[in-house]
Amino acid sequence: MKKYVGNSLIGIGLLLFFIVSYGVLENEQNQNELMESFTSIKTEAASEKVYVGANSVEVQQLKESNSEVVGILKIPSIYLESPVLEGATPENLNRALGVITGLDEPGELNGSAAIAGHQSHIFGQFLNRLNELQIGDRFELETKMDTLRYEVFNIQIVKPENVDILERQKGISLLSLITCYPERSNKFRLVVQAKQVEN
Structure with a gap:
């Protein structure tokens, strides 16, 4: 009987390990596909400049592109590099980070933009290490x-x-990063606010 219980527990443990591993691999593949999509969009953007004399004018349709990936957030101190999607919908937040709609565009002086993300409960993914920022x-x-x-x-x-x-906030371009807090709870929100700098 003890042998049967022990073997069953080992089997359940292996099954959980494979499920978690599959989820991690699927998430990484999805993130990579989104970042490759963004790279393609950026390449197209660079080739769609219209030159007028010595000045270059960006094509307006680029800004209004219907592509879901609007950027890539890179936070070296917590080893985060994640695509950012248009809209902080539940579907988007299950795949990546999402820009909260109804606010200003990132980089707008005197403007406020925000990016939301889940704590994915997998070390180093999404915003589960946001609390480590200083x-x-x-x-x-x-x-x-x-x-x-x-x-x-x-x-x-x-x-x-x-x-x-x-x-x-007057005089700055504000970007807020938002996730639920504490871990595995949505009782509060951890908000990390940053201002745009030149270098």
């Missing part, structure tokens, strides 16, 4: 048109209904 840490948001650099200046834990934290 004031002064820097990161990048690569968009179709530019690479925007940010420096963290504020970290807060707030209630989900506290949306005032996303209000514009």
Whole structure:
């Protein structure tokens, strides 16, 4: 009987291991496909410039592209590189990070933009290490048109209904990174705020 129970537990453990491994591999493949898609979009963007005399004018349709990938968030201090999708819908947040709609475009002076993401419960994925960021840490948001650099200046834990934290702040381009807090709970939101910097 003990041997049967032991073998059953080993079998269940192996099954769970394979399920988790498959999920991790599938997630990585999905992330890679989204980032490759973004790279293709950026390449197309570079080739769709219209030159007028010495000035280059970006084609407006590029900004209005219906592509779902709008950028790649890179945070070296927590080893994060993840695609950012248009809209923080449940479907998007199961695949990557999502821009919260109804706010300003990232990089807009006196504007406020925000990116949301789940804590995926897999070390190093999505925003499950966001709590490790510290004031002064820097990161990048690569968009179709530019690479925007940010420096963290504020970290807060707030209630989900506290949306005032996303209000514009005069003189800066604000980007907020948001995830649920604490881990495996949606009682609060961890909000890491950064301002755009030149270098």
